[in-house]
Amino acid sequence: MGNQPTKASIWAHVPILTSERKIWRAVLEQAYVDSEMTVFADASESMERTRARRFLRADGASEAEALELVCDFADVPMDRLVLWARRRYPPEQTFEEQVECGSPAPAES
Numbered sequence: 769m770g771n772q773p774t775k776a777s778i779w780a781h782v783p784i785l786t787s788e789r790k791i792w793r794a795v796l797e798q799a800y801v802d803s804e805m806t807v808f809a810d811a812s813e814s815m816e817r818t819r820a821r822r823f824l825r826a827d828g829a830s831e832a833e834a835l836e837l838v839c840d841f842a843d844v845p846m847d848r849l850v851l852w853a854r855r856r857y858p859p860e861q862t863f864e865e866q867v868e869c870g871s872p873a874p875a876e877s
Contacts, residue, residue, distance in 0.1 A: 792842035796849070799823055803857060824853035 785793075802820035807813055826832035826846075839846035 788841065789843055792838055793844065795838050796842055796844060803853075821853070821857040824849065825857060825859065826850045826853075827859065 799820045802816045803824055805814055805817040805820075807817075822828070823831050823835060826835050835850070836846050839849060
């Protein structure tokens, strides 16, 4: 009796999908849908697309804090979600990243 294999379900983490967890997972799903929106004809992005991508990547402190809360309520590992989002939606290069240290700033037209 001591050496008998135990059921894997006892040891595996199987989330119980309560109504509350389903709602929070729907919040993450909506962020994903918004992040996949197409760009406009002039190659600009909608505000929803930009904000959803920043949220899923946890770009700032406020996004990271909100995402952590949503992931906790949804029972989804935040670190894996952020890693996936940063690979799928690499942040755009900013002006500061384009200027070399010690070089003059480009002239504005």
